[in-house]
Amino acid sequence: WIMSGMPIMVVTLGFTSMAEIDVIILANMSSVEDSAVYSVATRYMQLFSLPLGVMQSISASSLALYHQRKEASSYSALASKLSKISFLIAIPIFITLLLFSDIFLALFGDDYIKGSVVLLILAFMATLNAWFGSTGYSLTMTGRQMTLAKLILLALAVNIILDVILIPIMGIEGAAIATFISTVGWNVVAILYIKNKLGYLIVWLPFRNYGEVN
Numbered sequence: 453w454i455m456s457g458m459p460i461m462v463v464t465l466g467f468t469s470m471a472e473i474d475v476i477i478l479a480n481m482s483s484v485e486d487s488a489v490y491s492v493a494t495r496y497m498q499l500f501s502l503p504l505g506v507m508q509s510i511s512a513s514s515l516a517l518y519h520q521r522k523e524a525s526s527y528s529a530l531a532s533k534l535s536k537i538s539f540l541i542a543i544p545i546f547i548t549l550l551l552f553s554d555i556f557l558a559l560f561g562d563d564y565i566k567g568s569v570v571l572l573i574l575a576f577m578a579t580l581n582a583w584f585g586s587t588g589y590s591l592t593m594t595g596r597q598m599t600l601a602k603l604i605l606l607a608l609a610v611n612i613i614l615d616v617i618l619i620p621i622m623g624i625e626g627a628a629i630a631t632f633i634s635t636v637g638w639n640v641v642a643i644l645y646i647k648n649k650l651g652y653l654i655v656w657l658p659f660r661n662y663g664e665v666n
Contacts, residue, residue, distance in 0.1 A: 462605065463592070463601050466607075469608055474494075482624065492567060501578070503541045507537060511534060512593070515586070515589075518530065531653075531654035532653060542583070549572065570628040577636060584640075607635065
């Protein structure tokens with residue numbers, strides 16, 4: 453059980469590292485002030501992740517059952533519905549942050565308003581993540597933990613490399629762009645892997661008929 457749990461441990465550590473690595477590198481390559489501003493901007497990303505997490509918890513047993521029964525159409529229908537709902541919830545959150553980013557950041561002090569561009573970059577990334585839906589969960593639940601672990605470690609490496617390149621040039625915005633590229637990148641690869649290897653289309657595509665959930 454220790455060996456089977458290793459990929460999950462790697463994934464957990466990878467996600468934790470990706471959430472903190474920008475802050476750490478900014479503190480060392482830029483300034484503690486920039487690191488603090490970036491850290492505050494990232495806190496608002498929980499507004500996007502919470503709805504998807506709740507819906508995944510509710511639908512977990514159904515997705516597992518569809519996978520066990522090899523009902524690809526039902527799995528895709530339910531997963532894409534989660535993607536659609538998460539995306540539709542994320543859009544007004546993104547628009548609110550877009551219009552009032554300065555106000556939200558000013559709650560922590562006027563010095564944090566300089567992170568408005570960072571907030572918008574990360575909010576756009578989080579909106580895309582909401583649309584991507586259950587990528588990590590689908591890989592874990594179907595026994596592809598090792599694949600997920602490899603993707604997260606690769607994304608973390610890409611994030612660090614881009615941080616080192618972009619932060620000296622662009623500051624906190626460079627850190628946000630690095631996270632955007634690495635996060636969106638691993639999710640896109642995961643979606644394509646899930647479709648090609650498992651036959652599940654887990655993202656919502658308008659005008660596509662996914663069938664009914666049994």
